[in-house]
Amino acid sequence: MNNASVLDFWRGVLQKRGKREGVAQMGWEQRGNNRYFYRKEREGSRVKSVYVGRGEVAQMVSKFQSSSAELEKLMQAKKAIEANKLERVESALDRAIELAQLFTEAELLTAGFHTHRRQWRRKRDDR
Amino acid sequence: MTVDVEKIITDKAEETRKTFRALLDKTNKEHPHPRDLKALSDLLSGNRKLELWRDVASAAYLAEVMVIENANATAGLKECWKHRLQVLKKDLGYDDAPMLEQLLIQQAALCWLKLNLVELSYSGTMKQSITLTLGIYWEKRLSAAQRRFTRACETLARVRKLSRHTPALQFNIAANGGQQVNLTK
Numbered sequence: 001m002n003n004a005s006v007l008d009f010w011r012g013v014l015q016k017r018g019k020r021e022g023v024a025q026m027g028w029e030q031r032g033n034n035r036y037f038y039r040k041e042r043e044g045s046r047v048k049s050v051y052v053g054r055g056e057v058a059q060m061v062s063k064f065q066s067s068s069a070e071l072e073k074l075m076q077a078k079k080a081i082e083a084n085k086l087e088r089v090e091s092a093l094d095r096a097i098e099l100a101q102l103f104t105e106a107e108l109l110t111a112g113f114h115t116h117r118r119q120w121r122r123k124r125d126d127r
Numbered sequence: 128m129t130v131d132v133e134k135i136i137t138d139k140a141e142e143t144r145k146t147f148r149a150l151l152d153k154t155n156k157e158h159p160h161p162r163d164l165k166a167l168s169d170l171l172s173g174n175r176k177l178e179l180w181r182d183v184a185s186a187a188y189l190a191e192v193m194v195i196e197n198a199n200a201t202a203g204l205k206e207c208w209k210h211r212l213q214v215l216k217k218d219l220g221y222d223d224a225p226m227l228e229q230l231l232i233q234q235a236a237l238c239w240l241k242l243n244l245v246e247l248s249y250s251g252t253m254k255q256s257i258t259l260t261l262g263i264y265w266e267k268r269l270s271a272a273q274r275r276f277t278r279a280c281e282t283l284a285r286v287r288k289l290s291r292h293t294p295a296l297q298f299n300i301a302a303n304g305g306q307q308v309n310l311t312k
Contacts, residue, residue, distance in 0.1 A: 096190040
């Protein structure tokens with residue numbers, strides 16, 4: 001892909017975006033007759049606009065930023081799937097362990113033991 | 128393993144857990160009502176057909192499969208872990224142990240595997256530059272895995288200690304001369 005075709009590609013992308021009339025594009029601001037691209041940065045409770053530029057370079061930066069946000073979203077979705085899988089494993093493990101503990105307690109209780117301050121004891125006359 | 132099998136095991140385990148919990152709460156005191164104790168005893172031994180221990184074993188087996196299958200490792204390594212788990216169970220005396228101890232050995236082995244996996248992930252994560260939140264999260268997971276493993280070992284040791292003083296079965300044999308010989312099995 002040469003430089004001209006790269007620019008054509010970006011023009012195409014931007015033209016498609018331009019069809020959405022009345023929808024403001026994130027980061028682009030109209031000042032006079034020109035549109036300028038600003039990067040938004042948060043400083044505590046304030047959001048600061050940092051000037052990036054205008055023209056085709058700014059368009060490319062703008063596109064890159066929007067695609068990295070999409071990438072971020074995809075990464076987050078992947079992490080959510082992994083976390084869900086992990087949670088399922090952990091809950092299966094917890095369930096199995098709790099069941100084994102309950103079964104043990106039941107066996108000990110029927111064998112004549114009981115707990116006293118978290119210590120298993122047996123009635124004196126049962127020995 | 129299909130999702131349906133997983134669901135069946137999970138539902139059965141949940142049902143068993145509820146039944147146990149209700150009876151245990153009633154009987155876990157110094158002088159439990161004989162009726163409640165009998166109900167618990169019937170649940171365990173009277174209703175042999177229910178085979179409640181099978182629910183526990185199935186739930187533990189499902190957890191074992193899930194832990195290994197969802198680990199971040201190659202298929203070969205997973206096979207090695209499966210084998211190592213079997214060896215560990217054998218070393219803990221699984222083959223000759225009574226049923227209750229078998230379940231506890233299974234639980235201890237499972238907790239050991241989980242602890243190792245968490246430690247592996249933990250050391251891998253700590254090598255990178257990570258956020259404080261992520262660090263705390265991994266610390267918590269590691270502590271939970273260590274706690275589970277310690278608890279499983281303690282329970283196994285406790286049951287072994289208590290069962291030494293509680294023979295499962297006692298035979299009284301009348302010997303010559305009116306003496307009685309007691310044998311335990």
